[in-house]
Amino acid sequence: MRLALTIAAALFTTTAYAQSAAQIGADSLAKSADHFAALPDKTPSDNFALGALHFLRGVEKTLQTRWEYNATLDDLDIPVMRLPVPANPEAKPFEAGMITGIFTDLLSDMDASRAALAAIPDNTDVALEINLADLWFDINMNGTRDTGEGVIEVGAFTIMAAPDLGDAEGLPPMNVRFDTADVAWLTAYTHMLSAAGELVVAFDPTEAITNVMNAADKMDALRGMPYTRSGFIGVTETRWIDQFAMVYGALNQQPDATRTRAAHAHLLNMIAENKTFWAGIDAETDNANEWIPNANQTSALGIEQPPEAGMAWQVILDDVEAMLNGDLLIPYWRLGAVGGVNVQKLFLDPPTFDIVTWVQGHGLLPYLERGPLITPDSFEQFEALTGGNLLPLSFLFN
Known part of the structure; x- marks a missing residue:
């Protein structure tokens, strides 16, 4: 982020x-x-x-x-x-x-x-x-x-x-x-x-992490030649699958x-x-070592910021706010242009995350509805406006 x-x-x-x-x-x-x-x-x-x-x-x-x-x-x-x-x-x-x-x-x-x-x-x-x-x-x-x-x-x-x-x-x-x-x-x-x-x-990923760690230890004991653990958890060669299992185990719970x-x-x-x-x-009228400048100010960090960047970012904020309020839906592959996922309902009445049922649709049925979809248009406009400074500016603007 x-x-x-x-x-x-x-x-x-x-x-x-x-x-x-x-x-x-x-x-x-x-x-x-x-x-x-x-x-x-x-x-x-x-x-x-x-x-x-x-x-x-x-x-x-x-x-x-x-x-x-x-x-x-x-x-x-x-x-x-x-x-x-x-x-x-x-x-x-x-x-x-x-x-x-x-x-x-x-x-x-x-x-x-x-x-x-x-x-x-x-x-x-x-x-x-x-x-x-x-x-x-x-x-x-x-x-x-x-x-x-x-x-x-x-x-x-x-x-x-x-x-x-x-x-x-x-x-x-x-x-x-x-x-x-x-x-x-x-x-x-x-x-x-x-x-x-x-x-x-x-x-809370604690239980999922515990399960993966215990399984890894038992498999090491069965092998009789445990690898040297690297950093977080799991041997270097299998670390990615251990971490995936932990994340999936944490998400696949209520x-x-x-x-x-x-x-x-x-x-x-x-x-x-x-x-x-x-x-x-x-509303600012000064121009003194500005953290984030308005259209008439200069950035103290030397990051080039187009005068229209602030307004373009606020359009993105409006879209995200509408999505969080359920007024814009996230596209879902089986509904096409007629509807999608209501993000507000996901937050307020959260389900378990089951990748199989979410992709097929069964696990998302209570959150699918007809309505207008959020599009990438506002972000693409911001990206086109900022060019090579997309990442630093999106970071600064939050």
Whole structure:
């Protein structure tokens, strides 16, 4: 998902926190978050910084847990799970409940982030600046910044399979000024990660992972010559089938409807906050190191953004919102142009995911209906408009 610069977007200098950008980079996210949390009279900018720190700290903790267990998982296209972590030669034995635990903790951190952002009164000014290249994740929990821990470095894997950035400390300054409209932008991103977290927990994979691990151990014992396990689970030669079995086993069970409904609400809130964000930046008249510029501003990151890009993205948001509300249906191969799958019903009254019955149609019958279909037209228009900058812009816009 579009997380590369997101995780690099939010540790800031403020009047109350009188440190230079270099000093902030020298501190861990945990220490900086503790400082802002302890401030007695937080300004709007302080609360924005605290919300951003909770966000970044939540992502950092997912990386730290995966490093503890040597759970690379970067071949799973799930938010935060595909971010790279270095090898840990003294890793703990893998635990089946680790993934559910990671996302349960992430949900708490996103709640904390939104709480800080919600404390910012409406119509108040926020103005925070940071050099993104200063930011880092303490992945190996040694208290110092090591090669590979810069957030630019880590996050680049979201849009590039194997970026050649070296250490982010060597990058040129990337000074960005976050302002009032960006409160809604960051809030939207917390909802996106919360939606992902709720879905993972809804389909709690712990039992499926346990079954696969136990079966692998027994087959290793039968073989009498166990292979050396690599990373997450399974030997190098069979890892893909083990992971597929885990994912399929997790999906092919009755999910927790409370969780799927919460995910649905988060996605709708994400879109609502996005719309608030775009209305906010459209009203801006300044042009100072803009994170995401309007048609009359310039990007601080040097990413070329056509003036019409913001409006084109909002058309995509409208389509996705209509799909989540059941007003547009997802095409289904046996219905052709007359109807499709009602996504709202899938979230509110979720079934098990059985690939055989879903492809044949029996398992999806309660969710199939006649009606207008969502099309790729709005996304194709955005892609044509942005050209080579499709991935970075879609990431930035959320």
